[in-house]
Structures are given as structure tokens and as C-alpha cells.
Amino acid sequence: MLAATTTWHDTFDNFEGIDFTHSSNVTNGGTPQNRTMVLRNTPGEGVLVSQPITPPAGFTEWGIIAYAKSDDPPATSLTVDVLDADGELLLAGVASGADLAGLLDPERHPTIRLRANLAATESGLSPVLEDWQISW
Secondary structure, three states, X not given: OEEEOOEEXXXXXXXOOEOOOOOEXXXXXXXXXXXXXXXXXXXXXXXXXXXXXXXXXXXXOOOEEEEEEEOOOOOEEXXXXXXXXXXXXXXXXXXXXXXXXXXXXXXXOOOEEEEEEEEEOOOOOOOEEEEEEXXX
């Protein structure tokens, strides 16, 4: 489910929040009641990129980024980056729960994207991204 009020939140129930033109080697996993994103082929690496996230006019600051993941280092890893609207890296390896208010200028960056970097070194294993969200 994709929802937008003061928070953009994607639980991967459908693919409307994902930009597949910039994503690679990822697929929908889990059950119909609990969709997740995982690597399509392992071992290997994959990238999941969100559609552009643009809060309503007049928003004053970016807020908290949050995501639920499971990985098992060193066999699997999952990190999340913040990109600008064009896909250029703004913040790398952002922790879930990080406050972006002082890190991203909303006037310079009124639109952002999220990128998950998934990797696995063993066949049959994958990190799992359960959901992600950002508030403003």
C-alpha cells in the first residue's frame, strides 16, 4: 500500500512506489498479506529505487526516514540511500530512524528518491526490505 499525507510509506503491496527503470535484480517476495522486496538472483547485488517523492507545496522540512529490514552479515547486507530527483546521491547508508531535517534543504531538494542496496554472497540467501517511509 502506498499512502501520502505527511508521510510517504510503501509496503510493496503493489509496484506503484517503485521505479523499475532504475532498479535491478530485485523482486517481490513474502506472502500476499506481507509483501517484501528481495534479490531476484543470488549470489549477487540488486538495487531498488523509489518513484520520486514530492511532498505537497509548502512543506518546510524533511523528517524521519524509517524502514524495516532483515539481513544477516556477512552473507547478506542491505543499506538505504537518499537520492535527489535525478538519482544523484545525497546521503549514503542512512540509518532507519534518522532525522533528515538538518541534512536536506527542502528548497534545494523538494523531491527525493530512496534507494535500497541489497547484496548476498551465498546462493539462496537474500536480505529483505519489508517497507520504507519518509515523513515531512
